[in-house]
Amino acid sequence: QLELVESGGGLVQPGGSLRLSCLVSGFTLKTYAIAWFRQAPGKEREEVVCSSSQGGATNYADSVKGRFTISRDNAKNTVYLQMNNLKAEDTAVYYCAAGGPYYSDYDCNDLDAWGRGTLVTVSS
Numbered sequence: 001q002l003e004l005v006e007s008g009g010g011l012v013q014p015g016g017s018l019r020l021s022c023l024v025s026g027f028t029l030k031t032y033a034i035a036w037f038r039q040a041p042g043k044e045r046e047e048v049v050c051s052s053s054q055g056g057a058t059n060y061a062d063s064v065k066g067r068f069t070i071s072r073d074n075a076k077n078t079v080y081l082q083m084n085n086l087k088a089e090d091t092a093v094y095y096c097a098a099g100g101p102y103y104s105d106y107d108c109n110d111l112d113a114w115g116r117g118t119l120v121t122v123s124s
Contacts, residue, residue: 001026002024002025002026002027002098002112002113003024003025003026003113004022004023004024004096004097004098004113004114004115005022005023005024005115005116006020006021006022006094006095006096006115006116006117006118007020007021007023007118008020008021008118009093009094009118009119009120009121010119010120010121011121011123012086012120012121012122013086013122013123013124014086014087014088014122014123014124015085015086016086016122017082017083017084017085017086018083018086018120019080019081019082019083020036020080020081020083020094020096020118020120021078021079021080022034022036022078022079022080022081022096022115023076023077023078024077024078024079024096024098025077027098027100027101028101029072029074029077029079030053030054030055030072030074031053031054031100031101031102031103032053032098032099032100032101032102033050033051033052033053033056033098033099033100033102033106033107033108033110033111034050034051034070034072034079034096034097034098034108035047035048035049035050035051035096035097035098035108035111036048036049036070036079036081036094036095036096036097037094037095037096037097038090038092038093038094038095038120039092039093039095039117040089040091040092040093043092045095046061046063046092047061047108048060048061048064048068048081048094049061049064049068049070049081050107050108051070051072051079051108052105052106052107052108053100053101053102053104053105053106054102054103054104054105054106055105056104056105056106056107057105057107058070059107063089064083064090067083067084067085067086068081068082068083068084069081069082069084070082079096081094081096083120086120086122087122088122088123089122090120090122091120091121091122091123092119092120093117093118093119093120094117094118094119094120095114095115095116095117096114096115097111097113097114097115098111098112098113099111099112099113
């Protein structure tokens with residue numbers, strides 16, 4: 001059974017940093033495409049970043065490019081989202097999602113497992 005559990009959210013001041021974690025179980029991480037999404041109150045869900053399977057491409061939303069970085073630790077079955085220079089508009093619930101398994105690189109068009117989310121609040 002696929003399971004994803006996010007952690008690391010919290011309250012941070014503008015300009016600060018947070019690192020979110022997504023602990024996965026039930027599958028081999030490198031064979032899955034992994035994405036981080038976010039949803040702010042009253043807004044539609046937005047894909048923040050997609051990390052393709054098997055070491056394929058990584059694509060960031062323009063709104064976070066240069067500030068957010070996704071990484072994987074396959075040995076720890078964990079995906080991280082490092083968020084720097086946070087802004088008030090980054091306030092949202094952040095979710096990780098997975099799709100696969102794929103035995104070549106594949107993107108995030110077919111995600112079938114989701115975590116429950118972790119809240120990030122950027123405020124002074």
